Amino acid sequence: MADKPMKGPAPRGAEPLEHPCSCMEQTKRLRDLAAWYREFAERAGNPAIWDARLRMAQNLEKEADPSRGGEQI
Numbered sequence: 001m002a003d004k005p006m007k008g009p010a011p012r013g014a015e016p017l018e019h020p021c022s023c024m025e026q027t028k029r030l031r032d033l034a035a036w037y038r039e040f041a042e043r044a045g046n047p048a049i050w051d052a053r054l055r056m057a058q059n060l061e062k063e064a065d066p067s068r069g070g071e072q073i
Contacts, residue, residue, distance in 0.1 A: 030064035 034057040041053035 027064045030060045034058075034060035034064070 037053050037057035037060065041050050041057065044050040044053060
């Protein structure tokens with residue numbers, strides 16, 4: 001069966017989408033989430049869970065701060 005030509009605009013799946021938040025808002029959200037993980041880590045009864053939550057907080061803070069090796073948002 002032959003492919004029919006598509007009518008209308010091309011699908012948006014291949015286009016990069018704009019993030020609805022500004023860079024400053026995104027940075028604040030990442031830092032807030034990192035703070036939540038740090039607070040949540042304090043309640044962990046298992047050292048492995050505590051460590052994983054602290055690592056997540058560090059990764060989020062790193063992502064929020066490009067000068068510490070995070071990606072530019």
